[in-house]
Amino acid sequence: MSDYPPQERIDMLLILGDCRINYRQAAALYQVRYPNRRHPNAAVIRDIYLRAQQGNLVRRRQSHGYDENDVRVLVVLAAVYLNPHISSYQMERQTGIPRTTILRILRHHGYHPYHITLMQVITTNDMRMRLQFCRWAFVYYVMFSDEATFENSGQLKRHNCHYWADVKPFWYRQIDNQHRWSINVWCDIINGYLIGPYIFDGNVNGQNFSAFLRNELPGLLEDVDLYTRLRMWIQLDGVPPHYARIVRNYLNRRYNGM
Known part of the structure; x- marks a missing residue:
């Protein structure tokens, strides 16, 4: 039951008496007499009436x-x-x-x-296996790569910009969206070799990323020793250009599904 002021509860009971204890009529008449108040429904008025009969017209908080x-x-x-x-x-x-x-x-x-x-328990053997995996995978044979977008106007994350004040400061920063351009740059690292950078012409999608892997990546890997290239794994995240069917099919054929 909602908390109504004592005077409003009394008015509800008086209207209920005028309506001969008809809760629906009392709720409708209450809306007419007091249009600017909250309007209880029939169930609320009934609850207040029953509480009043038990001597609990006003609820007191302890x-x-x-x-x-x-x-x-x-x-x-x-x-x-x-x-x-x-x-x-x-x-x-x-x-x-x-x-x-x-x-x-x-x-x-x-x-x-x-x-x-x-939490999962960590044993001494787990630490040894983790160290062994890191020495094998992260340092030598996994080719970690990613793309980054660079804009001429710079990036601004408004979430990190704050201006504490007791009144709205109308804080602005001018941006030139009409003459904005950007480039997408790819780079990777494997076994201590820094590969790239390679600049994409336009946005990165499945088609041009597949063409890059097929036509450009072999030339970029020329300086990597043959032993590493024969054993390397290619690491890609799940963004659409990396996960496109044409990209997955090529990688599975070229690198034996690794």
């Missing part, structure tokens, strides 16, 4: 402030200090203090029942 010298506060705080893992049910059984009172005291003093986070 204050649960606990003084620091209250023995219950000392007992509850001592219990969680001695055993932070204790449950409210255990405290209720051990102290005789009602569980609802225990929870109110803990909330009043800023305590929150945080839950444990489960």
